[in-house]
Amino acid sequence: MAAFSLRSAGALPGSRPSPIRRAQRGRRSVVLNPLERAHVATMAAAADNVGLLPAIDWDLLERSSPQLDGYTLRAGQVPSSCPTEDQLPTSSDSDTAKRVLLYRDTNAWCPFCERVWFALLEKGIEFDTVFIDLRAKPDWYLEMVPTGMVPAAKVDGKLIYESADILKALEESFPDTPLLPPSDDPMSQRASELINMCDNSGVGGAGYTYLAGRRMGGDASDPPPSVEELKAAFEAKLNEMEEVLGESEGPFFLPEFSLVDIMFTPAMERLACNMPRFRGFSLRDNPSYPRVGAWLAALEARPAFSAIKSDPETLGLIFGKVFGLSPAQEEEERDVGALEAGGKLKQNHAAVVADVLKNAGISQDSGAEFVASAVEMTVYNLAATLLGQPLKTVESDKTEYNSPADALAMKRRVAAVSAATLAFLRNRVSSPRDMTASAAVAFREAAVKQLVALY
Ligand SMILES: N[C@@H](CCC(=O)N[C@@H](CS)C(=O)NCC(=O)O)C(=O)O
Structure with a gap:
């Protein structure tokens, strides 16, 4: 099978001004030639010149879009709105003027909370919410709610827990918008x-x-x-x-x-x-x-x-x-495309890695060797996904870090490089130049699949 060609081309998608010159592979990293090193240095210098970037005018967006609450960036588990460990300041006596105060999970994954939330909206009840981090429940919550579980609610100041009891209390306290037939029906x-x-x-x-x-x-x-x-x-x-x-x-x-x-x-x-x-x-x-x-x-x-x-x-x-699930086996045509894309990528991996290092504009702040290894791991995982082989992870060869924080920091550095690599490769591939159309479809799908699993 011919390798993924990476020919330079005149037009997007996948066009790059200069062809790949040379890439030599070290044991785990790609060695750059002087030209390539100079290119990387220019990219890094350009990154310092923030004054060259256009000024951002948020007010313009503000004037031309609806007024909504912000993207909340709650602390939560991955995948969630934000990879932060910060705790939300919450307290049991959130001074709500509303008749209902709902205590629920930060991630909005809890199905029992969802039922209560749905009922509140359907009944048109105004309410405030206190978010409880289920991995670090506040002491006041554990003292207040005997089960320690979410959801709980204060309805007209009275604490109720267990979703079924909360739903019942809402029916009793807000009879004008019933969600159940009357008892004599x-x-x-x-x-x-x-x-x-x-x-x-x-x-x-x-x-x-x-x-x-x-x-x-x-x-x-x-x-x-x-x-x-x-x-x-x-x-x-x-x-x-x-x-x-x-x-x-x-x-x-x-x-x-x-x-x-x-x-x-x-x-x-x-x-x-x-x-x-x-x-x-x-x-x-x-x-x-x-x-x-x-x-x-x-x-x-x-x-x-x-x-x-x-x-x-x-x-x-x-x-x-x-x-621990993987997507169901995809249809026959896709499999053929995936094998072609994976095979070509595998065959030309060194040039693909060098291309990413040279042209994707990835920051070298983490060190050139580290970045090259992270790009290589990402390209390997993309080929492995397409070929149905096991993937490498940050823990694959090194199972112990000094602390969980070290492991997390490493994962984030790799994820940042991987994200840029995958986004670049997804747009870089071009068919029929590099591979057949069905292979390019499989290639892009695999890149997106890897991308969304990063954080
Ligand atoms: N029977 C309860 C079940 C609630 C429940 O299982 N909540 C989970 C979240 S989905 C919880 O609080 N888990 C934390 C824990 O068990 O400590 C209800 O209907 O309210």
């Missing part, structure tokens, strides 16, 4: 049964088990179930949901949108995003489950759901990391 009994079904024999549990490919908890001496068995158990639960939805005239469980729908939302949202990605199993447009698909579509049309839902990338990152 025959639908009331039906609502209780469905909420019970959601919690106790849930489609969520069966779905997560199938996603993870293993039972969580349970008796360790039980023989592990096969993925086919887990799939069948999930399908049985979906059939149950399909049947129950079929007994209602509209798309929701009861004649109107209700708390029953809210109860099912967090698990179904997570499964609808992650099943296609990790199991190649669609919930939104699966001909076997038309009512489930219609329920999801009706849910997605609700403005309150748009405000609380996550995006597929975030959910994919979280579940991939928590369950």
Whole structure:
């Protein structure tokens, strides 16, 4: 197979003014020739000349865009809004003038908090939020809430914990926008049964088990179930949901949108995003489950759901990391393209690394040898992803750092170099110059996949 060509070309994408001259590989690093070294030095000097960059006018954006709260940069786990360890200053007596104060997780991953949040928005209740870092819960929170779990809420000053109790209190305290039928309505009994079904024999549990490919908890001496068995158990639960939805005239469980729908939302949202990605199993447009698909579509049309839902990338990152999952095998054509792209990249890796070092404008602040090694690791991982081989990580050869902070600092330095490398390569590749069209598609997808998994 011909190597990924890296020919110089006249037009974007992937054009570079000068061809790769020469790259010699040391044991773990690329040795640059004098010209290349001079180029790197020029880039570094240019980086110091910040006065050459245009002035940034935030006011212009301010005047021409809607007024919204800022991107919050809460402390949280990765992947999240910001890789910071700072704690948010929060206190139990946040002096809210509103009738409801919600205590919830910083990351907005907790499905129980999500139910309460969804109900608050659907009922049009004004509320304030106190964020609790679940990895470092404040003492006052542990003293205030006996379970130490989120969510908790103060409703008209009264502390309530356990999401089901909070939801009940909201129904009682804010009866003008009910989410449940009145107790004398025959639908009331039906609502209780469905909420019970959601919690106790849930489609969520069966779905997560199938996603993870293993039972969580349970008796360790039980023989592990096969993925086919887990799939069948999930399908049985979906059939149950399909049947129950079929007994209602509209798309929701009861004649109107209700708390029953809210109860099912967090698990179904997570499964609808992650099943296609990790199991190649669609919930939104699966001909076997038309009512489930219609329920999801009706849910997605609700403005309150748009405000609380996550995006597929975030959910994919979280579940991939928590369950150690890789995306489902992609279709045949993609595999052929990936093998071609990976093979070409592998064959011409030294030139590709040198090209990145020379042309991507990566800062050399961490030292030329370190940067060259980090670029090389990134290019290796890109080829390995395409070829379906195991990846190298910062810990691959060195399993112990002096402290967790050292390991984290190293990961961040590598991530910064990798991010620039991948963004550059994604735009640099050009077909048919460097590889066939299907190989370039696979190449770019693999680069993006690596990019989003960095932080
Ligand atoms: N039964 C509880 C479950 C709440 C729950 O499991 N919360 C998790 C976050 S998703 C939690 O607080 N975990 C922290 C911990 O257990 O210490 C409810 O419905 O409110």
